[in-house]
Amino acid sequence: MSATGKVHLPPGQEARRVKGWYGANRYLIWRRSSQVFFLVLFLMGPWFGIWWVKGTLAGSETFRVLPLNDPLILGQMMAAGHWPEATALIGGLIVLVAYALIGGRVYCSWVCPINPVTDAAHWLHDKLGIQKGWQPKRSFRYWLLGTVLVVSTLTGTIAWEVVNPVTMVHRGLIFGMGWVWGMVLAVFVFDLLVARRGWCGHVCPVGAFYSLVGAKSLLRVSALRRGACDDCMDCYAVCPENQVISPALKARGDGSPLILSPNCTNCGRCIDVCSVDVFAFTHRFDHHVETPPKADSQVEPREQTAA
Structure with missing residues (x-):
């Protein structure tokens, strides 16, 4: 009780x-619809020849006019010593401002195609009654984010994209999943058996980046x-x-x-x-609290009877 x-x-x-x-x-249904919507937008071109959007979540062009670029990838590029073109910088700035306004980690719950995988792992984790398991500190993802930028600087590469499951899934859906299924399965098993809600809550540096972006959303x-x-x-x-x-x-x-x-x-x-x-x-400026109606503690007077 x-x-x-x-x-x-x-x-x-x-x-x-x-x-x-x-x-x-309601919001669960809307989130799944949103995740499917963004996937379909990117897949309409290679699958059906409808090129409203060209590219992936890493970088795209919508209706041949609007550039959108992942600001974390741009950050890794600059750390690696490769200065992006002006169009890419504009696309990254648009995405950065949008997520700064609406809440950085909205990306994680409403856009990221790995989110349904980790949610499914959590659902099964609870259904099977599996123990909580190992829980790395939540600060680990921020340390990993910093490490990604350092590795990009040292190697001259966009380090995280080598293992980023989001990018892998997008490319896999276009060119064939192949071993990408192994990466998706690894994330699922990690959340199911190793660390409950471990990937998104404790590991993913993309989530760490967007939490910083949306700190004042x-x-x-x-x-x-x-x-x-x-x-x-x-x-x-x-x-x-x-x-x-x-x-x-x-x-x-x-x-x-x-x-x-x-x-x-x-x-x-x-x-x-x-x-x-x-x-x-x-x-964020709405601090009002609604006071629930108080239960009526007064006892209704009994009906007077005639003398």
């Missing part, structure tokens, strides 16, 4: 009962109805970075209800699975 005496149900079950299946999975999740929280813990169970929840949900008095940690992926799962609608998307 929870602290309120409520019987604990599997995460999301109470939300499905209250809000229906779609209401309890406008889009935020707010626990604006935290007074209605019944301590069911469903939000903690589904959040890929559940350490970000408590400062907002458990803040007292005038403490901000906003989840301000740059590690939040803005995936919206906490909004989905909360049956009492504690969480909502908002902007």
Whole structure:
């Protein structure tokens, strides 16, 4: 049972009962649709000859006008001593500004094609009741990000792209997956058996980079109805970075209800699975908290009977 005496149900079950299946999975469905959408955009050219977008997530051109480039790759190029062309720099700046405004790790939850793989591993991990396993420090991904830039500098190469599973999957879908399936399987097994939510939460330097980019982003999740929280813990169970929840949900008095940690992926799962609608998307300047209506503690007077 929870602290309120409520019987604990599997995460999301109470939300499905209250809000229906779609209401309890709305943002999950939208995220999967978004991930498929971006993949299809890049694959329409090589698969169907519809070249709205040319390239991959590493670098592309949309409608032969709009350049978009991965700023982390550009950073590695410059560290390696290769100065990008002006078009590439403009494309990188566009992406950098966009993710700085909407939340850097939105890339991880709404765009990255590896996210469904790690989510599937977490789902199976919970279904099988596997132990938590080894958990490297979350700072490890930042150290790895720094290492990537140092290696690029020393070797004159774009170091991370040699092993980046995102780039490999994109190229594999065009030219044939082959051994790329092995890389995808390795990420899946790592999250399933070695470290729960290990790849995205503790290892991936791309996620570390975008968390730095979105540190002051406008889009935020707010626990604006935290007074209605019944301590069911469903939000903690589904959040890929559940350490970000408590400062907002458990803040007292005038403490901000906003989840301000740059590690939040803005995936919206906490909004989905909360049956009492504690969480909502908002902007970083919205600090208001909704006070839940107080239960009527007064006893209705009994009807007077005639003498």
